[in-house]
Amino acid sequence: MTTPALTVHPLRDSATMLRRNLKRMQRYPSMTATLILMPVVFLLLFVYVLGGTLGAGLGGGRAEYANYVAPAIILMTVMSTVQGTAISIAMDMTEGIIARFRTMHIARVSVLTGHVLGSILQAMFAVAIVTGVALLVGFRPHADLLGWLATAGFLVAVALAFVWLCVALGLAAKTVETASNTPMPLVLLPFLGSGFVPTDSMPAGLRWFAEYQPFTPIIETLRGLLMAEPVGNKPWIALAWCAAIALGGYLWSKRLYNR
Amino acid sequence: MTIAVTGLRKSFGDQVVLDGIDLSVPAGTVFSLLGANGAGKTTTVKILSTLLGADAGDARVAGHDLAREPDAVRAAIGVTGQFSAVDKLLTGAENLRLMADLHHLGKSAGRRRVAELLDQFDLAEAAGKPVSSYSGGMTRRLDLAMTLVGSPEVIFLDEPTTGLDPRGRRDMWQIVRDLVAGGVTIFLTTQYLDEADELADRIAVLDHGRVVAEGTAEELKRRIPGGHVRLRFAGEQDRDAALGILGEASRDNDALVLRVPSDGSLGALKTLIDRLDDRSVAVDELSLHTPDLDDVFLALTGRPTDEKVTR
Numbered sequence: 285m286t287t288p289a290l291t292v293h294p295l296r297d298s299a300t301m302l303r304r305n306l307k308r309m310q311r312y313p314s315m316t317a318t319l320i321l322m323p324v325v326f327l328l329l330f331v332y333v334l335g336g337t338l339g340a341g342l343g344g345g346r347a348e349y350a351n352y353v354a355p356a357i358i359l360m361t362v363m364s365t366v367q368g369t370a371i372s373i374a375m376d377m378t379e380g381i382i383a384r385f386r387t388m389h390i391a392r393v394s395v396l397t398g399h400v401l402g403s404i405l406q407a408m409f410a411v412a413i414v415t416g417v418a419l420l421v422g423f424r425p426h427a428d429l430l431g432w433l434a435t436a437g438f439l440v441a442v443a444l445a446f447v448w449l450c451v452a453l454g455l456a457a458k459t460v461e462t463a464s465n466t467p468m469p470l471v472l473l474p475f476l477g478s479g480f481v482p483t484d485s486m487p488a489g490l491r492w493f494a495e496y497q498p499f500t501p502i503i504e505t506l507r508g509l510l511m512a513e514p515v516g517n518k519p520w521i522a523l524a525w526c527a528a529i530a531l532g533g534y535l536w537s538k539r540l541y542n543r
Numbered sequence: 544m545t546i547a548v549t550g551l552r553k554s555f556g557d558q559v560v561l562d563g564i565d566l567s568v569p570a571g572t573v574f575s576l577l578g579a580n581g582a583g584k585t586t587t588v589k590i591l592s593t594l595l596g597a598d599a600g601d602a603r604v605a606g607h608d609l610a611r612e613p614d615a616v617r618a619a620i621g622v623t624g625q626f627s628a629v630d631k632l633l634t635g636a637e638n639l640r641l642m643a644d645l646h647h648l649g650k651s652a653g654r655r656r657v658a659e660l661l662d663q664f665d666l667a668e669a670a671g672k673p674v675s676s677y678s679g680g681m682t683r684r685l686d687l688a689m690t691l692v693g694s695p696e697v698i699f700l701d702e703p704t705t706g707l708d709p710r711g712r713r714d715m716w717q718i719v720r721d722l723v724a725g726g727v728t729i730f731l732t733t734q735y736l737d738e739a740d741e742l743a744d745r746i747a748v749l750d751h752g753r754v755v756a757e758g759t760a761e762e763l764k765r766r767i768p769g770g771h772v773r774l775r776f777a778g779e780q781d782r783d784a785a786l787g788i789l790g791e792a793s794r795d796n797d798a799l800v801l802r803v804p805s806d807g808s809l810g811a812l813k814t815l816i817d818r819l820d821d822r823s824v825a826v827d828e829l830s831l832h833t834p835d836l837d838d839v840f841l842a843l844t845g846r847p848t849d850e851k852v853t854r
Binding site: 290292293296297300303304307308311312379380381383384385386387388389390 | 592593594614615617618620621622624626627628629630631632633637641644645647673689690693
């Protein structure tokens with residue numbers, strides 16, 4: 285008997301798995317709706333409830349604050365979506381079909397890359413909606429077309445990094461409940477940075493943390509790109525963080541999936 | 544041998560699940576691993592289908608070493624486990640399409656195969672409905688149909704009829720027979736004795752991680768005491784004459800019936816008939832009683848079947 289050629293098709297299999305995940309999202313739209321709702325609520329809260337006072341602190345008013353906070357809310361949208369990835373990965377792992385995939389001769393990683401690609405598309409969809417709402421409540425970005433494209437590209441990089449981290453968190457979680465809790469810091473960390481107020485108003489210890497944590501350069505880059513302000517070396521620091529998180533998350537996920 | 548296993552061992556912590564089992568399954572046959580819950584059936588299937596590594600032992604499936612060429616094994620096998628391996632959010636057709644795409648069947652060949660399987664498994668009508676709305680039997684049929692998309696050489700069926708109603712079981716049995724007729728090798732686990740009896744060419748009885756007996760259903764039954772020949776006589780005279788000739792015979796509840804212990808082989812029957820014939824004892828009716836697999840299970844594992852095995 286001749287052995288058939290055992291080639292794997294990672295791209296083709298990933299595309300197949302992506303189609304599976306997109307269909308699952310369509311069948312379960314309440315998940316996507318929940319993920320979008322949270323940043324929208326935060327946006328309305330910060331602009332209308334807190335925006336007047338916080339804007340005064342920035343030397344302006346509600347309009348100035350809407351411009352300040354919108355990039356942080358957009359980032360929060362990405363984090364909210366990838367948190368959903370951890371949940372859907374954990375849910376998927378409880379399904380018998382994953383055992384079937386493991387006994388099939390397919391590119392093993394495609395089960396995960398399908399989720400990753402699906403989540404990035406879901407995140408971009410959510411970002412588009414949240415950005416639309418932000419524009420409605422007074423967000424006035426100054427970015428030109430190139431700035432918008434750079435923003436989109438940058439957000440994809442951020443989503444890619446954190447989605448791999450969340451895939452690992454979802455795989456590591458023993459229950460679906462755990463998977464919905466462990467990524468929580470990702471939603472809260474922008475608060476401990478320059479997301480909602482400038483870091484110089486914070487006490488020394490917190491300010492030190494805020495300046496060196498990954499979300500601060502990410503938010504500063506986003507804000508710079510959207511408001512067409514100089515960004516200095518912030519994008520490079522942010523992208524370095526993203527690369528490190530993506531690689532760490534990918535390797536961790538791969539190890540967990542193959543165990 | 545399509546499946547050849549020697550000295551397979553697996554423990555989870557202190558608990559020994561497989562204590563050195565040997566199995567061999569010729570191509571194109573149905574092999575059944577029979578055992579109670581916890582005997583190690585599912586662990587065996589998980590190891591042979593590359594889901595789990597063994598602690599020791601050698602195994603070859605479809606000509607490939609399990610430990611060294613797991614991908615080649617995966618390319619040759621199909622697995623339908625105890626728990627449904629379907630995507631409940633997708634429709635039946637979408638599930639099959641997913642399998643066709645993962646087997647790289649191509650657009651038109653994939654569509655043809657999906658339509659063919661939907662038809663064969665009586666799922667065409669429900670093809671567009673989400674699997675979450677399917678009955679247990681439909682889900683099981685879809686599950687098996689998904690396993691067949693890639694036309695595997697070897698199919699592992701882990702308790703394929705557990706939880707199905709009688710009709711669903713009979714449908715599943717017919718599907719298995721059709722598959723074997725098509726040349727596929729089937730490795731089936733079951734806790735139902737009648738299922739192994741019905742389908743399997745060879746049966747291995749698994750108990751506490753060991754194979755305690757192996758053979759055809761007939762061979763297993765013959766190994767077990769309890770087989771007898773039942774003789775009915777026209778009158779008491781013949782009965783008493785027979786009782787005199789056949790010392791080992793015993794009376795039955797029925798006054799005109801005698802039970803003669805026998806292994807049921809042709810030779811033993813011929814001897815018995817000759818002895819009665821020599822003395823011109825008239826026998827009204829003769830029937831042969833071989834022990835069923837329940838007796839086998841009891842004799843081999845020392846436990847009555849109803850305690851550990853469901854009928």
